[in-house]
Amino acid sequence: MNHQVRTIRxxxxxxxxxxxxxxxxxxxxxxxxxxxxxxxxxxxxxxENHHIVLYKFGVPSTTPIAMAHPFSHLPTPFIVKQEERSWxxxxxWCAFGLAAMLHSVSNSPITVVARSGxxxxxxLFNVTTEGIELQAAQEQAEEAVVHFCVPPSTWWTDVRFACxxxxxxxxxxxxxxxxxxxxxxxxEILGLDAMWKLSKSWYHDKASFEYNRKTPDEKAQLxxxxxxxxxxxxx
Numbered sequence: 001m002n003h004q005v006r007t008i009r010x011x012x013x014x015x016x017x018x019x020x021x022x023x024x025x026x027x028x029x030x031x032x033x034x035x036x037x038x039x040x041x042x043x044x045x046x047x048e049n050h051h052i053v054l055y056k057f058g059v060p061s062t063t064p065i066a067m068a069h070p071f072s073h074l075p076t077p078f079i080v081k082q083e084e085r086s087w088x089x090x091x092x093w094c095a096f097g098l099a100a101m102l103h104s105v106s107n108s109p110i111t112v113v114a115r116s117g118x119x120x121x122x123x124l125f126n127v128t129t130e131g132i133e134l135q136a137a138q139e140q141a142e143e144a145v146v147h148f149c150v151p152p153s154t155w156w157t158d159v160r161f162a163c164x165x166x167x168x169x170x171x172x173x174x175x176x177x178x179x180x181x182x183x184x185x186x187x188e189i190l191g192l193d194a195m196w197k198l199s200k201s202w203y204h205d206k207a208s209f210e211y212n213r214k215t216p217d218e219k220a221q222l223x224x225x226x227x228x229x230x231x232x233x234x235x
Contacts, residue, residue: 012028016087040064092166094203120174132196144169144191145169149186
């Protein structure tokens with residue numbers, strides 16, 4: 001991506017961190033002095049390269065930006081809180097990824113609020129630079145998992161569907177029952193330790209100007225280092 005597109009991408013993420021919602025085209029124009037036409041073209045390029053997701057033409061939104069992983073413009077069951085600010089995240093992974101982004105610029109406490117399978121018991125997580133801690137009895141905390149229904153090779157076939165199926169659960173059995181009850185494919189689960197390491201590596205620098213998406217080789221190396229070696233995780 002060229003310097004202008006990179007500038008717009010970086011501004012979107014920094015604006016989101018500060019204001020808890022995505023910028024409008026006018027916000028970007030005012031901050032960068034780039035024309036509205038060039039901003040619109042850059043947004044399409046960023047979507048094509050999987051940096052953001054835009055609303056479809058005609059959606060009555062004040063901003064064209066629907067998703068800028070880990071951020072969601074629309075309300076979701078994943079709420080990330082730091083001091084007086086709160087954000088919606090697209091999925092469980094995005095929620096912990098946003099926590100990693102926030103910890104890269106601030107040491108203030110971070111909490112993630114979710115529900116098991118988006119419909120079950122409330123789950124409250126404290127996230128520090130050391131990891132993710134579920135506020136529950138030790139045995140329950142050790143059993144908590146994140147379940148992925150969709151393999152990475154098809155995430156961008158419909159990224160809204162992929163994100164909509166990445167959830168936290170009290171344990172693996174509950175994740176398996178959820179899939180069967182609501183008609184989703186059973187995929188793979190990660191414990192909270194692996195989830196935190198994945199989230200940090202994937203998202204910690206995403207608001208930086210120099211950020212680049214991981215190459216296939218970098219992604220494969222990361223997955224291998226976390227024991228994510230089944231066929232599910234292979235592109």
